[in-house]
Amino acid sequence: MKKVVILFAFIFTSTVVLAQKSDEIIGKWLNKDKEAHLQIYKKGNKYYGKLAWLKNPNDESGQPKKDSKNPSGELKGRPLLGLEILKGFEYKNGTWEDGTIYDPKSGKTYSCKMTLDGKNKLNVRGYVGISLIGRTEVFTRVD
Template sequence: MKYMKQLSLVLILISWTITGFTNTNDNPDAVLGVWLNSSGKGQIQIYKQGNKYYGKLIWLKEPNDEQGKPKLDVNNPDKNAKNKPLLGLVILRDFVHDDGEWTGGRIYDPQNGKDYKCYMKLKDPKTLNVRGYIGISMLGRTEVWTRVNP
């Protein structure tokens, strides 16, 4: 009888944990907010426009170059974009919520000027896994972003 009560308690706790996690991922707007990237050098604000999700760079640990001027998107292959400041740059675009993930989007890496396919998934309300890849998702890299002021 004692073991049955313990087993019931464990099953209830597991159920609550799974339900809590699922509810977070079932809420399409759970990803909205400000996130610190894995290097700690940038913060990205994820916002919704229509039914799609985007993210822009809103804070840099080192926002200025050696001359004290705002850092620019110098690695962008588009010559017209090389003079745009990094702050305010949209680096996540066109994501849609589907089955607990934000998919179908693109991520731009200003460090190398390349654009990648991307999907995002909440590990928990404070942790976002962001996977950028080329072709298939196995050929990519996952970064873990942390929510700022949850």
Template sequence: MKTLRVWLLLAVLFLPLVLSAQNNPDSVIGVWKNGEGTGMVQIYKKGDKYFGKIVWLKVPNNPDGTPRTDVNNPDEKLRSRPLKGLENLRDFVAKGDNKWEEGKIYEPKSGNDYSCEMKLVDENTLEVRGFIGVSLFGRTDVWKRQVKKA
């Protein structure tokens, strides 16, 4: 019985801390490594929306030593822009319950833009779902936090 009281007391003391972290829309801010481990994206806030830019690439340069560029972009004028520093997450709105929706994700590998939603599974795990049309038709990548509030 004493053990149960201790657990209940701990739950009462720490539950508000856990809940406040879960309901903090800025908890997504930081640096995240994609599921393949090929890149890292820094998520930040501009105004009341969330954005992300590529800050690290496992293979940052082409074989000739020049920085990798956005070669698969459908717009020829943008194909020479560097991948490092490229804003690939745009316009996410915090929706509560550790969810960010109404955003877009640009995938440099294909040169395609997709609708996107993000969900914080735990403090260090972010599910990023890109899709066309409805979320049912898409793909989820699991990102791991590298740095908090970078």
């Protein structure tokens, strides 16, 4: 009986520590160009991110910027502010992976994985096919 209690305590503690580690990514992040804040959050067991702040939220006519580069005509009119650009990430051994990132500047969606470098730097790697063929950008945590 003692062994069962100890085993249960170990499993419970391991699960709590893993959940805390996987949730370290949650929060606001500033992109490398300092043009946008990305709010990362959790839905179920997956992680998502949306544009929470834009340095220049309006176009030349003073209207909110739209997703004008989107290849889908029906999505071109949606506002950029609040747009979910990170989708479906799962935490695996220190990496958030198996998700996608949408680039509103090009209208393209890429495979993506993310890793933390300390508590305040987030490496976001977008790629096509395999992660060797891609680009990494470093985001910094917003207080």
